[in-house]
Amino acid sequence: MNSFFDTIFTSDFVFSTIRVTTPILFAALGALISNKAGSPNIGLEGIMLMSALGGVVFSAYTGSAFIGLLGAVLVGLISASILAYFTLKLKTDVILGGIAINFFADGGTIFLLYYLTGDKGTSSSLPSKVLPNIDLPIIQNIPVLGDIISGHNILTYVAIILIIGVWYLLNKTATGLRIKSVGENEDAAKSVGVNIMKVRYLAMALSGVFAGLGGAFLSMGYVSWFSRGMSAGRGWIALAAEAMGRGTVLGTTLSSILFGAADALSNTLQLLGIPSELISIIPYLATVIGLLIYAINNTKKRKLKE
Amino acid sequence: MDNYILELKNIMKLYNNGVVANKKVNFELKEGEIHAIVGENGAGKSTLMKILFGMEQPTSGEIFFKGKKTNIEGSDKAIEMGIGMVHQHFMLVPSFTIAQNMILGMEPKKGISIDYNKATDMIKDLIKVYNLKVDPNMKTEDLSVGMKQKVEILKALLRGAKILILDEPTAVLTPQETDELFVQLKKLKENGHTIIFISHKLREVKSICDRVTVIKKGLTMGTYNVSDMTEQEISNIMIGRDVVLKYDKRKNEKGEALLKVENLSYKGIEGNYILKDINFTLNRGNILGIAGIEGNGQRELISIITGNKKNYEGNVFLGEKSIQKLSIGEIKNYGMSYIPEDRMTDGVAKEAFIMENLIGNRYKSSELNNGLLFDMNKINKLSEELVSSYDVVCKDIEQKVESLSGGNIQKIVVARECSIDPEVLIAEQPTRGVDVGAAHFIHEEIIKLRDDKTAVLLVSADLNEAMELSDSLIVMFEGKIVAYFEDVKETDEEELGLYMLGIKRQSEEEIRRAIDEC
Numbered sequence: 001m002n003s004f005f006d007t008i009f010t011s012d013f014v015f016s017t018i019r020v021t022t023p024i025l026f027a028a029l030g031a032l033i034s035n036k037a038g039s040p041n042i043g044l045e046g047i048m049l050m051s052a053l054g055g056v057v058f059s060a061y062t063g064s065a066f067i068g069l070l071g072a073v074l075v076g077l078i079s080a081s082i083l084a085y086f087t088l089k090l091k092t093d094v095i096l097g098g099i100a101i102n103f104f105a106d107g108g109t110i111f112l113l114y115y116l117t118g119d120k121g122t123s124s125s126l127p128s129k130v131l132p133n134i135d136l137p138i139i140q141n142i143p144v145l146g147d148i149i150s151g152h153n154i155l156t157y158v159a160i161i162l163i164i165g166v167w168y169l170l171n172k173t174a175t176g177l178r179i180k181s182v183g184e185n186e187d188a189a190k191s192v193g194v195n196i197m198k199v200r201y202l203a204m205a206l207s208g209v210f211a212g213l214g215g216a217f218l219s220m221g222y223v224s225w226f227s228r229g230m231s232a233g234r235g236w237i238a239l240a241a242e243a244m245g246r247g248t249v250l251g252t253t254l255s256s257i258l259f260g261a262a263d264a265l266s267n268t269l270q271l272l273g274i275p276s277e278l279i280s281i282i283p284y285l286a287t288v289i290g291l292l293i294y295a296i297n298n299t300k301k302r303k304l305k306e
Numbered sequence: 307m308d309n310y311i312l313e314l315k316n317i318m319k320l321y322n323n324g325v326v327a328n329k330k331v332n333f334e335l336k337e338g339e340i341h342a343i344v345g346e347n348g349a350g351k352s353t354l355m356k357i358l359f360g361m362e363q364p365t366s367g368e369i370f371f372k373g374k375k376t377n378i379e380g381s382d383k384a385i386e387m388g389i390g391m392v393h394q395h396f397m398l399v400p401s402f403t404i405a406q407n408m409i410l411g412m413e414p415k416k417g418i419s420i421d422y423n424k425a426t427d428m429i430k431d432l433i434k435v436y437n438l439k440v441d442p443n444m445k446t447e448d449l450s451v452g453m454k455q456k457v458e459i460l461k462a463l464l465r466g467a468k469i470l471i472l473d474e475p476t477a478v479l480t481p482q483e484t485d486e487l488f489v490q491l492k493k494l495k496e497n498g499h500t501i502i503f504i505s506h507k508l509r510e511v512k513s514i515c516d517r518v519t520v521i522k523k524g525l526t527m528g529t530y531n532v533s534d535m536t537e538q539e540i541s542n543i544m545i546g547r548d549v550v551l552k553y554d555k556r557k558n559e560k561g562e563a564l565l566k567v568e569n570l571s572y573k574g575i576e577g578n579y580i581l582k583d584i585n586f587t588l589n590r591g592n593i594l595g596i597a598g599i600e601g602n603g604q605r606e607l608i609s610i611i612t613g614n615k616k617n618y619e620g621n622v623f624l625g626e627k628s629i630q631k632l633s634i635g636e637i638k639n640y641g642m643s644y645i646p647e648d649r650m651t652d653g654v655a656k657e658a659f660i661m662e663n664l665i666g667n668r669y670k671s672s673e674l675n676n677g678l679l680f681d682m683n684k685i686n687k688l689s690e691e692l693v694s695s696y697d698v699v700c701k702d703i704e705q706k707v708e709s710l711s712g713g714n715i716q717k718i719v720v721a722r723e724c725s726i727d728p729e730v731l732i733a734e735q736p737t738r739g740v741d742v743g744a745a746h747f748i749h750e751e752i753i754k755l756r757d758d759k760t761a762v763l764l765v766s767a768d769l770n771e772a773m774e775l776s777d778s779l780i781v782m783f784e785g786k787i788v789a790y791f792e793d794v795k796e797t798d799e800e801e802l803g804l805y806m807l808g809i810k811r812q813s814e815e816e817i818r819r820a821i822d823e824c
Contacts, residue, residue: 168419172419173418173419174413177402177409177413180399181399181410184400184401185397185399185400187397188399188407189399189410189411190397191391191397192385192397192461192465193382193411194410
């Protein structure tokens with residue numbers, strides 16, 4: 001038991017929590033924006049996966065990590081726009097559309113990977129690039145804090161900045177006000193001339209960009225290759241984090257960190273010789289417990305209102 | 307020629323489903339007047355208003371704005387022309403502040419963010435000019451209905467509205483709030499605004515409007531100066547039958563009481579009373595009609611009686627039992643049949659077969675079951691019988707209900723509900739939207755049941771139906787019973803119109819007879 005706490009109360013553990021939270025946070029912020037507009041993006045998981053491969057492929061063929069990142073974001077943007085076109089314009093059921101894109105991503109990435117490398121598992125034969133880690137000046141020299149905050153991948157810092165960015169977008173800008181109005185009372189928005197379709201397209205596209213950043217982090221930061229199914233449920237966990245965070249930026253961020261911590265814990269515990277099958281449950285168990293707490297609270301609140 | 311700010315000429319609106327909502331509407335609006343549009347539900351008021359606000363396009367006819375022919379292609383065009391609309395169901399986002407709701411779609415900006423200081427200033431100026439007291443930083447969901455309405459009016463004014471359309475603005479207000487609204491409307495008029503006031507409450511029309519246009523069945527019956535007309539005269543134009551239905555009903559002795567409603571009150575979500583102190587008794591072999599303009603509490607009353615709403619005050623007894631403790635299934639088992647107002651949502655499972663719909667209220671009975679499984683032979687035989695005796699026009703009993711016409715769907719509902727020889731039949735607008743033939747058939751069925759000693763409660767907004775079918779009649783207005791007629795022949799349509807519009811009201815003693823004399 002001692003060794004358990006020894007592993008948790010270390011700057012290494014906190015550092016790794018931040019690291020594994022990054023992709024969840026990206027996707028959760030994306031989920032937040034699209035949910036606020038009333039068009040949930042169930043396809044985040046698959047979009048992240050496609051973007052992860054996109055990043056690897058673009059960076060490998062151009063030799064530039066930056067172009068790889070752009071490629072990943074572009075893949076996210078395009079696939080979310082396709083989903084938006086189906087659900088908003090052609091009126092496909094949002095759930096079915098999302099599931100379709102997830103399945104497509106699952107098989108499609110493996111197909112493309114095999115086509116390009118002859119390998120169905122990983123992209124290790126592709127010379128893909130990695131986005132740099134950044135040592136923060138001054139802060140890196142502060143004991144403990146420096147170990148925790150400095151030295152992360154550049155996308156981790158982007159994610160932190162985007163927390164504020166999304167908060168600003170939703171609470172301070174006209175676009176944010178319109179996004180929220182469309183999600184909460186479509187008729188009200190329509191009656192004052194807000195173009196509902198346009199707002200929803202925009203929200204979906206943004207959520208795609210966010211998932212794209214998450215995917216790029218996975219294959220160009222977290223590890224330096226693409227492997228099949230590497231989003232590993234993070235898109236779903238992100239949806240859970242958004243729901244548990246009650247659709248607020250702060251709540252979504254905190255829930256993402258919670259799930260990130262559970263993920264980091266499972267990584268750490270693997271080193272302690274606890275059966276890995278048991279350990280890999282942790283993030284998902286945390287999701288279920290989190291949603292349960294959320295649901296109970298919600299029911300209580302509703303009862304109070306009545 | 308007068309100076310009209312807005313003129314509608316020969317407007318006709320035909321919806322895609324074949325309904326003609328406006329047949330021939332002519333309407334002229336003078337600048338600076340308060341102009342009422344009155345008519346019963348379904349007369350075409352809402353359609354007309356949607357056309358004025360650009361939400362619907364007329365099929366034919368012309369619109370002139372300040373003498374020039376125009377098309378109002380959409381709400382944004384209407385807003386641009388200076389037409390504002392206060393919807394009956396408020397178009398507000400609950401979690402927003404008043405200020406956020408008001409500026410939505412026209413946000414003042416500073417750089418990339420919203421300039422809330424400027425927004426607040428704009429709103430405060432407006433509040434000062436019109437003396438509408440609201441705090442722009444309050445959250446909308448915490449506001450009373452009256453306040454929300456003020457916000458809606460301010461919203462329209464902020465967008466530069468010179469013509470304001472108010473769709474039944476007092477329907478959701480308390481009397482005090484109504485008075486306050488009227489003060490504000492007069493103030494708006496003094497400031498040069500023109501107001502279109504859609505309503506069916508003639509008392510209100512009399513008290514604040516200058517002119518009134520009456521619509522009936524999609525036709526404008528004329529425009530009058532309010533001061534030249536009594537409420538009664540307006541009522542006579544608005545209500546009134548073209549064709550009188552006649553049925554030969556044999557005299558029937560009233561039997562024992564099967565349904566008793568005592569001191570029933572019901573509060574809506576806003577905390578206002580939708581039903582207040584309802585008392586009546588329904589007897590065997592009697593058709594008790596409930597007449598009234600829609601939205602005066604009839605729907606809620608029926609929801610309670612059929613067991614769909616439980617949070618009421620007072621008592622409803624079915625036989626000896628309080629329905630508070632009965633489930634819907636138990637109420638049905640007692641022998642209550644229900645023909646709901648909205649057949650497509652409440653009356654049938656539209657994607658199921660005719661046969662499946664017909665057995666909806668008896669599929670558990672031992673007659674139709676063979677151990678664990680349905681006895682398909684008997685079910686088919688029963689369905690065939692019902693389809694032929696109720697004259698449902700269809701290919702076969704395995705046709706989906708949604709592919710039938712409205713009249714035939716309604717016949718399926720009637721066949722299912724009436725063929726079990728119910729003790730109590732609740733018929734809610736039983737012939738709405740069905741053709742004359744089907745309506746006639748359904749009426750005969752209801753009379754047949756009454757002759758066979760069923761107690762029938764008939765809710766109808768159709769005066770013709772309510773008067774010809776009922777033995778006794780109740781009139782509802784604003785959630786209360788305002789009149790009771792032991793024998794429907796004691797009254798006539800003109801008198802009923804006065805009760806339905808709240809112009810006249812019987813004394814408490816007369817109304818109490820609904821429960822005492824039964």
